[in-house]
Amino acid sequence: MFDLRQRGVLGINERNRAYIMRCNPRKFYPLVDDKYATKQLCLEHGINTPEPYGLIQTQRDVKQLAEIVKEKKRFVIKPAHGSGGNGIIVIDDVRPIPDAEDLYIKSSGQAMRMPELFFHMDNIISGLFSLGGKSDQVLIEYCVKLHPFFKDISYKGVPDIRIIVYQGVPVMAMLRLPTRASDGKANLHTGGIGIGLSLAKGQTTYAVQFNRRISMHPDHGHALTDLVIPEWDTLVALAAKVESVLGLHYVGIDIVLDAEKGPMLLEANARPGISIQIANNTGLKHRLDAVDAALPGLATMEDKIAFAQARF
Ligand SMILES: Nc1ncnc2c1ncn2[C@@H]1O[C@H](COP(=O)(O)OP(=O)(O)O)[C@@H](O)[C@H]1O
Ligand SMILES: [Mg+2]
Incomplete structure (x- = not known):
């Protein structure tokens, strides 16, 4: 029997109470809720984002x-x-x-x-x-140019990579692929595919569409697991950097990989969804607890990234 608590699955109420309310000061919401304002801030900090x-x-x-x-x-x-x-x-x-x-x-x-x-x-x-x-x-x-890595596994649109960053530590990642159903967008409820990723290597592990497990892309049949996302370390570092400039400490960072410009920030979310756990077939809770326990020993952004990549 799938025991949610034992598997450390974070529910929406706990996410709100224990993480979002505690880690994300309200005064910063207007900044992330406005994609243009987020973009301006990123440009000021030299963070790559579509022009x-x-x-x-x-x-x-x-x-x-x-x-x-x-x-x-x-x-x-x-x-x-x-x-x-x-x-x-x-x-x-x-x-x-x-x-x-x-x-x-x-x-x-x-x-x-x-x-x-x-x-x-x-x-x-x-x-x-x-x-x-x-x-x-x-x-x-600017419209992001599809990276050749995604040519076979995407369907008419640009995939994005969602990384949840907690207290500066990337804790969980997922790749989202557009499908015929999702009209050029990668969002899951539009019919996009969610694929769990290891933080260590950016390797795809488990794929879901409409919350159900799938093994190949529904539109062209390509396999979806055991692929490794290019420029992974740059991508993880970008997510950590964005968290640090936003002043929010439980955030979902959406990144796209451009064929020429590399990883770029698309947007940040102050209330990141919990279905990333389904795509990873893993709960968030154990990882968040592990971060809380390790945090006193993690001084720099590099330490936090190294911890994430060794553990998750
Ligand atoms: N500049 C862009 N170039 C190409 N595709 C994009 C671009 N911006 C958004 N998209 C597509 O739309 C999806 C959602 O974009 P996003 O900016 O994250 O908005 P939302 O807040 O609605 O999720 C992305 O995952 C991507 O598939
Ligand atoms: Mg988004």
Whole structure:
């Protein structure tokens, strides 16, 4: 019988009470809840993140998009306060049509025209995708180039790597892969695949989709376990660095791996989900307790990373 407590599975109430409330001062929430603000802070600290092309704050200004992306074939539109992949449009290509408007091609292959993008941005600003329905801003940013490592195992979109960092120590990691169902985004509830990763090597261990174990990618059948993520140590160090500049000490850091620019910070989450435990087939509790016990002996960021990679 699957005994949750014995396996150290962290539930949502305990996560909130024992970790989020204790480790994440409320005053820093606005910073991580705003993807544009997080990005600015990262840029100030020399942390690699997709370049912001523009921020649009009012419905009157949505037409500025045409100017902002004039020279670009690839870009991403997202709500600055969005979550769960909602409201994100990944544009992969622009196709000029003689005597008609250009077509903007989403990573799913579906085409959109500029007025549809304006309409979508209007919806973002009116709060359709933001926490609590509050009015929002539109962030337009660099579209990450798929790293060749992911060519076989992703489906029309860019995977991301979620790392939970607790008190400066990376404690659990998962790779999320877009699927046919998830429309160019890697978020799990949209149909993305979650794959547990060893912190030591970035090796894939166990894969789930819709909380059920799978052994191969549902769209093309490639095997998903025993792969090793490239540039793993840089990626883990990036997660630890972001935690240290944010001032939050129980955070989910989302990182993407760009074919040319390497690991980049996508966003940080002050309330990281608990399903990472399902993807790793392991509970968080034992790891968090191990960190608490070891913390007095871990002085530097390097010590904390070395501890994580030796233990997890
Ligand atoms: N700049 C980008 N380039 C390519 N894909 C992106 C980009 N930004 C987001 N995505 C896709 O959308 C997913 C969710 O993005 P994220 O910024 O983490 O927003 P959310 O808060 O909605 O999770 C990512 O996992 C990735 O698959
Ligand atoms: Mg995310």
